[in-house]
Amino acid sequence: MFTGIITHIGTVSRIEKTGDTRMTVSAGFDMDSVAIGASIACSGCCLTVVDKGPGWFAVDVSAETLSKTNLSSWKEGTKINLERALKVGDELGGHIVSGHVDGLAELVSIAPEGDSHRLTLRPSPELVAFVAQKGSVTLDGISLTVNEVSAETFGVNIIEHTWNETTLSDRGPGDQLNMEVDMLARYVARLIDVRDLRNV
Structure with missing residues (x-):
């Protein structure tokens, strides 16, 4: 589990095509404290550390993950948002995020709004019903x-700190962002589906 509070920006330093796709990420973590098998959210996608060294870690990405996320567009040099998994007792600063990307949201527009930026996004059609005003959403790993x-469409306001400390400032109209809907919305929708089936 994660919070959607980005702690580092990493850089994809190497991509190797094998049975899966291995990506090596340069990161500012103390890698001595990261175990092989640990989970790291990479722009919102929960991935498993399969190798590591000073200032870097490697993850294997399946074809399924590439088909459901924006990882297929990553290249060497792509900057990504990083968050390590929660530990018991950690502060929950954003909202509970699983790291299981539900789909993609297209960035439609960016407009200045005071010192902030207003982003308008168009999610995949199957995700529209899960987005509610004043609800939570995770975009490229960021709790918003x-x-x-x-x-x-839906809109989010990005304050200056978030703009400067995440990869959002590198994004532009037409870009696809990883989107995870609020976990509560997902379960409520499932309960409604089950109730409807029982009433048929």
Whole structure:
């Protein structure tokens, strides 16, 4: 589990095509404290550390993950948001994030709003129903509050700190962001589905 509070920005330093795709990430973590088999959220996608060294770690990415996320567009030099998994007793600063990406959201526009930036996004059609005004959403691993919703889009406000300390400032209209819906919304939708089936 994660919080959606980004602690580091890493850089994809190597991509190798084998049975799966191995990606090596340069990171500012103390890698002595990261175990092989540990989970790290890479722009919102929970990945397992399979190798490591001073200032870097490697993960294996399956074809399924590449098909459901924006990892297929990553290249050597791509900057990504990093968050290590929660430990018992850690502060929950964002919201509970699983690191299981639900789909993609297209960045439609970026507009300045005071010292902040207003982003409008168009999620995959199957995710629209899970987005609610003042609810939570995770974009490229970042825990955000939804400001407004329409039939096909939603908006979030990015404060200066988040803009500067994450990869959002590198993104532009047309880019695809990894999206994870609020876990509570997912379970509520499932309960409604089960209730409807029972009433058929």
